[in-house]
Each structure stands twice: as C-alpha cells, then as structure tokens.
Amino acid sequence: MLSYPTVRTSLIFLAIALVGLLFADIAITANNPWRDLGNFFLGVLTPNFFSSEGLLTALLRTVAFAFVGVTVGGICGFLLALVYRFLPVRIFCAFIRAIHELFWALIFLQFFGFHPLTGVLAIAIPYSGIFAKVYSEILEEADPEPGRLLPPGTGTITAFLYTKIPDCWIQLRTYTAYRLECGLRSSAILGFVGLPTLGFYLETSFSQGMYSDAGAMLILFYVLIATIPLWVKPKLLPVYILGAPFFLGDGFPIVWGNVERFFTQDIVPSPLRDGEGLAGLIPWLNELMVEQALPGIWNTVILTQIALVATGILTLLAFPLISNHFGGPIRRTSGHVFLVIARSTPEYILAYILLQLWGPSMLPAVVALALHNGGIIGHLIGRQTNTIRLRSDAPQGFNRYSWELVPRVYRSFLAFLFYRWEIIMRETAILGILGIYTLGFYVDSAIQSIRFDQAMVLILITAMLNIGVDILGRYIRRKLALQTMPTC
C-alpha cells in the first residue's frame, strides 16, 4: 500500500492534520451547547415565515445581488479569458480571485459605504478572476480543426464566434449556471457585513434568539437553490439580468470624499503618513508581522489542514449515502437530502450557527468546512460510483466499499480534494471575522479600529497565502497525475 504515491500523500496530509490538532484550539465552550443546538433544530422544524416582511425583501436582495454580481463578473471574466494567455493577466486574475468576497466587501464598505455598488463589486471582482480562468480553460479545449479550415482573411471575431463559441457553449453555460448558484451563496453571506441580504437577516434573528425566523430563512434559502432549474430558464434570463439592478435597494449615497481619503490617506502605512519615512516603515511592518500576520498565518494554515483532512474523511463516509451500490431508495433519498443541505449551506453560515451554539473555538469552523466541502465532493464521488459497473459476484457491504469502490474513485477523490484546498484556505481566512484567530480575525480587528493600512497589508498576505496553496495544490495534482475538472 505504501508504495502508492497517492496513499503516501494521503498519509502525510493526515499526519500534518494530526500534529495540527495538538496546536489547534478545539473545544466546546458554550455552557449548554446541546440545549442550544436542540433549540435551533426546533426552530428549523417550526419555521416562522411571517414574522416580518424583512425576510422576503432579504430574499429578493440576495437574488438581485447575485444576478448583478455574477453578470458583471461573467462579462469581465469572459473578456479577460480572451487575453488570459498573457502572464500579467494571469497574475492579475489569480490575485483578484485570491481575495474572498467578504474581504472585498469589507474594503468597499470603507469608502462606498452601504451603497449597492459595494455588494455588486464584492461579488463581481473575485468572480471575474475565477470566470477568466475557467472560461479560458474551456475555450482552450475547443477543437482547433474547424478554425484551421476557415478561408484565409476571415476576421478574428467571426472565426471566434463560428468555431470556438458553439463548440464550448454547453460547458460555458453549465459552468456559468454553477457559478450563479455560488453567487447566491456569496450574496447571502454578504449580509454578515451589513448588506441587506439573507445573512443580515439570519444574524439579526440569531442574536435575538428567534430560531424559528432563522429556520424559515434557511429553509427558504434551500428551496431557492434547489429550485434553480425551475426558475432560471434561458428565456427568463434577460428579464432577471435587466431587472436585478432595480432590486438592489438604495443603501446610502456614496460620499466621494471618503473614497479619496481612503486611497490617499487611510491605506497609506501610518509611518509614511506621519512623515517618519522609510525608517519608520520597517519597525511598523515588523510589529505587524509578529503580532498579527504570523499568528494569523499559523492559525489559518493549521485550521486549513485539519479542515482539509476532515473534509476528506467526511467525503469517504458520505459518498456511499447516495451510491446505488448500497442499500435501498429510502436511504439514498435521505442521503441526497443530507448532501444537498450540506453543500447548499455556505460554510460561513454553518460556521456562524455552530459558533453561536458551541462557543468560539476552531471546532465550529472545522465542522462547517468539512460539512460543506465534504457535501460537495461526496456528491460528485457518489455520482461517479453510480457509473461503475461491478461484476455480478462482487463482494457486498463494507468489502464492496473498501475493495471495489474506494480504490476506483480514490484518484478523483484526491483530485477534487486538492482542487478545493485553496478554496478551503480562502474560507478559513474569512471565518476569522466570526472570531476564530485566523487572518480574517486580524483583518477585521484592524478595520474595526480604523487601521486600514494594516488591514490592507494583511489582506495582501492572505491573497499571497492563497496563491501559494493554489500553486502547491496544482503541483501535487500534477505530480500524482490527477485529472481535474473546472466545475467543482
């Protein structure tokens, strides 16, 4: 077994996570966590859809922000995909997608305030970077032969429209639809920093102990995501896209003085602002690194590694739930419901709920990340096992699981896991806003105490860390010759 590189890699990652556990702050600190959890589930079972009109407005805003953000991101991303072969464009895209939506929102909030533009840009900017990368990968896959056969003198645009777009149309559409679903999740969590979407409503209900209201919101959100195929129809898309900007709400007007001050004063490192010059910059940076950046990086990396392995374990446990190699229709249906709920709930919301119930530690974050990502990968792997045809005398039960299925899906399982490594790290950083000591915590604290210069440096460090993990993940996938696909 140990001679397999995939097994060795897995064991190394497992060992890192186990060592990480020694340093991690894993605990349940709430006085009565199980009673709170019980109350919460009671709330989900007795949802109250009519407590205020706020819920419907929040739902409408969530959809509107998602549509506008994803549309703008899609258009920009597509244009960037056309020039993606240039290195500066690649670096630019890697950079903007390495910064989480919530960080972008926190940045824009400082100078645009609660203007709809803040929410739209917070989604559109990172999504542009992601769209650019995936669209360019899809376009590269197009069959080059028809293009070579065109008569010389055919215009570039014409050639592109006739030979590239039709060939990639289905993949482009599928991926964009998937991103729209992600956009709805992103839009919902923007509420946690004060934008008028579902996250805001959830936080308000939770802080007042109104679990039935929170339950109603979660149920509506699942219904919204699960019914996407029913209400997002190609013919209706223009209506949504043109209509959405009118439902973003008014927010507050932009004060342009704030914008100017932000760029010319707030984000300038304080020693430079105070005229201490470069001599003052080094102690400033040093202090920032030692007191905030390094502890933040340390916690972010530990939490990421533990969450990554937890995601893997959960995936391996969860995929049989929907695999038709085991059990009957009842178990499979409930397995599907569990996985849909796990992957539809943004990890941020899961972490928020668990944190409220169990008290602050890394545990809620690990569980939230594992549930969400394990739900996604478990669904994909489970579906993959359904295409495997076993010989009719194949073993049953656990032997079937361990001898027939796991060996067959293990490589794609690892591929998905390493693909999501960077995503897990980006989320880990952002969960700091909820009070776990990852980089997001230090960014949020810096912003709360109006140290924007420090916040910007910390966000830059977070972006670099994400890019680093992305490169490492790709290196490992290449080393192990693992195939990946963009829609994950």
Place this chain on the structure above:
Amino acid sequence: MAGFDLSGLTASFGGERVIGPLTLKVKEGDQVALVGKSGAGKSTLIRLIHQRVDGQSSLVPQDLGLVNALPVFHNVFMGQLDKHSTWYNTVTLVRPFKQDRKQVLELLDALRMSEKLWIPTASLSGGQRQRVAIARALYRNAPVLLADEPISALDGPMAHHVMQLLRDRFKTSVIALHDVEMAMKYCNRIVGIQNGQVALDEPTDQLAAADIMSLY
C-alpha cells in the same frame, strides 16, 4: 492561382521523415488522384499542400473539421466567412439571410440532403457529416480542391454521385483515394505515393489498374 508547383515538400514525425523531399507540379485542369497504401503519407501530403498554397484551396480533411454544435447551414456557410463583414457573419449566426439560405440549400440539394439544413451536425450519420464537409468545400469555391478520402463513408451510388459532382465543380483537384477504380474513373492523373515518395505519376488513360496495384 489555378495550378501550383511545389518543391522540397517534407514532413517528419518524431524525428522520422514520413514525406519527401518530393516535388509536385499540378497544372490547371489536372484532377489528381493520390493513391497508395494507408500510412504511405497521402494525408500528410494533402496537409502540406494546403499549407503551401496558403489556404487558397477548398479542403476536405479526413476528420472533416465540423463544428458539431452548429447546424448544417452554418457549417457550410463557414466556407465563405471571408467574403462578408463581421456584423454580417454575426447576424447570420443568429438569423441567416435569405440569399445565403438559398445558395446553401441548392448545394445540399445537389448532395441530396437538403432536409438536414437546420440539423446540428453532431446528430448526423457519418456519411451525412462527410457530405457536409464536401458541401463546405463546394461553397468555398476555391480554385483548387484538396480532399482526403472524401467518399470513405458513402455508399456506392452516393460515392459515384459525389465524385461526379467534385469533378464537375473543381477543374483542378488533388484527392487522396484508396479506391483505385474510383481514382481511374474520376481523375485524369494518378500519383502513387510509396514510403513518402512519388512512385508513380501518369495520366489515367495511360495506366491500367494492374499498374497501380503494384503500389499496394
């Protein structure tokens, strides 16, 4: 440009020379059949000629090069994309103009598949797909036809019909064929390829089928 005179044609794969160096002179009015064993280098030679004449030819490659997601009409229309402006082509993509529809339909009629005009090529049979690629070459209407096994997926009568059509529409052509009988019937010059070299080059009327069989 109706004929061409190409010398020093060579091609290598993985360091191994598969073609040439060879010289091929084709005059206007030459309808050349390239014959030879599979693997002799016929396809490579067709590609080489296509590159050397800067695409000034109607090409029917062996793998057809269709855009599978587009209907037959657009795949054929692609043969004349250079004749129109970008906006014209873009509008055509959404809603083709009447005169183009008529022209393409006439071509498909000649190939006996006019009822397939709006069917995506992905859902056509192998023989129908081959005729779409031929229709595109006809629509392109370049002075020279370069075709690589253009009738490999067609049944007997249709194969004869298509070869007849190609002979009538293109005064000058180079067609790779493995069917010697077809080559002798529809081409006026036979070029035999063996081990990447020209092993035979004669007008058809001075050859007997047995002469060609020595290549196989």
